[in-house]
Amino acid sequence: MTATPEVSASVDPNVLTAVLDGKWAGVRRAIRAEMADTRFRDACDLDVEQHRAQVLDQLHELARSGRPRLGFSPEYGGGGDIGGSLTSFEMLAFGDLSLMVKAGVQWGLFGGAVQLLGTAEHHERYLRPIMDLELPGCFAMTETGHGSDVQHLRTTATYDPGTQEFVINTPDQAARKDYIGNAARDGRMAVVFAQLITEGGSRGVHAFLVPIRDERGRPCAGVRISDCGRKAGLNGVDNGRLVFDEVRVPRTALLNQYGDVAPDGTYSSPIDSDNRRFFTMLGTLIRGRVSVAGSAGSATKRALAIAVRYGETRRQFWHPDGHEVAILDYLAHQRCLLPALATSYALHFAQEELVDALDELQSGGSYDEHRQRELESRAAGIKAVATWHATSTIQAAREACGGAGYLAENLLPVLKADTDVFTTFEGDNTVLLQLVAKGLLTSYRDHFEDLGTMATARFVAEQFVGAVIERTAARKVIERLVDAAPGRDDEDALFDRGWQLKLFEDREEHLLDGVARRLRRAASDDTDPFRVFNDAQDHVLHAARAHIDRVVLEAFVAGIDRCGDAGARALLERVCDLYVMANVEADRAWFLEHGRLSASRAKAVVAAVNDLCQELRPQARTLVDAFAIPEQFLAAPMLSEEP
Known part of the structure; x- marks a missing residue:
């Protein structure tokens, strides 16, 4: 065998840490310091409601720290540091994984969808309250009958040119939005993925902003919410199910970065192919x-x-x-x-x-x-x-x-x-x-x-x-x-x-x-x-x-x-x-x-x-x-x- 470097018995772990911390070492050090001061106890002996409440408290503390702003545009008060944001989520996972997942839903999935699929109107209206946790949200993609097969989701968003609204509907049980984080307890708005139907035809899956609760926590008209209940783990995350019964949202609820609908119902997109557009939209959310x-x-x-x-x-x-x-x-x-x-x-x-x-x-x-x-x-x-x-x-x-x-x-x-x-x-x-x-x-x-x-x-x-x-x-x-x-x-x-x-x-x-x-x-x-x-x-x-x-x-x-x-x-x-x-x-x-x-x-x-x-x-x-x-x-x- 070729000669191999001799391993010293006294390698300083701090030297290895510096190598592992890499490009975002500053973010890692700052989060370690913040985590060291955490006042929250381990969740192993909490019941579901106690755990959910503790995670929500932690989420608000996280919002106050300003750390969730890292991945958002500086134009709206963000840090413009996507890598730092991803590193933050990675570091959160040294602690309660329910907090990491709930934070990921709020700022990674819900906020990320608004930022990456929406346009200036959505950014100006929603990004700051999302970053500050004033608007808790959900990412409603998965359906009971269609998990990985996103392209064939069955929820519909049918445009009504008479009222300039989209009608969000769950046509059957298989189309129920399932396992949606933040839905069972805390979410007030959802990014809902649905088949966009206009002028009598479908233009594929698009994303829509749909209110699911009012400010007092009551389900909005036409929205049925149920709790997925206790899971094997991650019980600090309030996973729920959403059903939409002809819920009307304004035309501007469409996150229209890659496809838009004019007041008269005319569809337009910078990407001609429905397939290519779908994969482009989905690809931004990785x-x-x-x-x-x-x-x-x-x-x-x-x-x-x-x-x-x-x-x-x-x-x-x-x-x-x-x-x-x-x-x-x-x-x-x-x-x-x-x-x-x-x-x-x-x-x-x-x-x-x-x-x-x-x-x-x-x-x-x-x-x-x-x-x-x-x-x-x-x-x-x-x-x-x-x-x-x-x-x-x-x-x-x-x-x-x-x-x-x-x-x-x-x-x-x-x-x-x-x-x-x-x-x-x-x-x-x-x-x-x-x-x-x-x-x-x-x-x-x-x-x-x-x-x-x-x-x-x-x-x-x-x-x-x-x-x-x-x-x-x-x-x-x-x-x-x-x-x-x-x-x-x-x-x-x-x-x-x-x-x-x-x-x-x-x-x-x-x-x-x-x-x-x-x-x-x-x-x-x-x-x-x-x-x-x-x-x-x-x-x-x-x-x-x-x-x-x-x-x-x-x-x-x-x-x-x-x-x-x-x-x-x-x-x-x-x-x-x-x-x-x-x-x-x-x-x-x-x-x-x-x-x-x-x-x-x-x-x-x-x-x-x-x-x-x-x-x-x-x-x-x-x-x-x-x-x-x-x-x-x-x-x-x-x-x-x-x-």
Whole structure:
């Protein structure tokens, strides 16, 4: 194996924190200071109403801090800092996740829709009261019968030129707006997504501002509101259901950035295609998806910090020399936590790259459709991987803490319950990976003429929100490493970073090429296109996942390259090695089946994971302390008990 940097036993976690904090370090430091002064107790012993009330109080405190203004336009009193706003949501997730979600609904989804889909009239009238929480709102997209399939929502908004109003209607039970945050208790207005009907025809899904309660909290005429009730987690969020019975709103209630209706009912839009307009409107709203990925990352870091601390203090069974062994000294325990910790580091750098890209795109002042589509797909993939990682890692952390980890007071069960829904809200993860795959197939088709215009590619394009994926912008460090990589069979290759990058890239390209050719062959006759795609769905999802794994690794490598401290850099290099080896180990059946690893090399990967876990064991506490989670959010009683 090639020589690897020697990891110092005395790396300062503060140095790592500075690397992790990145571009928005100032925002992170300020929020940590604010969170350290919080007066609110943990919600594990509150009933639903107490929890909702506490979260609303916290939301008002947050509004008074001015922090929610970060993501809004300076013209209306905002901070004009989209990246800072997304980072704020990510940091909120170190605490009560109900607060993060409710804040996300108010300022990310409701406020974001008004800002990004509305025009000057809406901005001038609504943005300040939204920022100040004078106007609590909802984001009413999901329907009982149509969750991920937004394009076919059934709620209607029919224009009446005689009164110059839209009539918002729920035609049947399947069209009921479901699981709407802020609806059951606190919301007064909703951004309602509905099929716009004018001049006798539908122009697709558009967004409308619809009052749902008056200032005394009573439902508005024609609006029926019900409570979703107690959930598995996030019970500080008042999720509700909305039904509209011929509710009339003025013509100006249409958020008309991408489509407008004149007083006489004439429809106009700067985008001619209904499909393209729909995807453009939806694409502007990806901040919520990005925030979920970042928040899942924060919750996962919190669980790992608790579990690692417990693993260092909890002792079980005796060593032959007479001392009781800390459970984190057992290799099995290390394998439970440390590869997951390495993945959390990798995803942190990928999330930072994603936030930076979104900030640059949405702050640029001009619309770039190609970059927007690529970013939508990247956000979808990172969200899927990060939330699945949260679900598996928080469960592993709970198990690693034994019976103590099952007590609500020790925080892990609450984290487990609160994050469970992350895999299915802001986009079901399986659907999101299909979005990624669609973009990959589109790019493949564009670059390889022999793919042609296969029916299945058309089917995928029609059925799933799309984004054209290209290779990330050339990063010299990655190109240099890949160019210098040893051959596949070189004995010294395993820990060579260029070899690792090429391995991930090769897996992605092979899977994409295979699925594209498989779909093309299957679609060469009159086979039903749905069946063609459905029969290859496992292959499609594997290709999408391999793509995101490669993107995450490249982000990690780029993050390490920015680290100027030799000791911290050496430690991050080994954490990156563990991320790679654990990823390869998990998919080593594929690598073996496709000749990318020999049997002996596959065994070496397993041994490498073991060796890296043992090497990083002394640094485990440093690695979780570097997350700089405010101590009150790690105050699990099991960590203060005498060993």
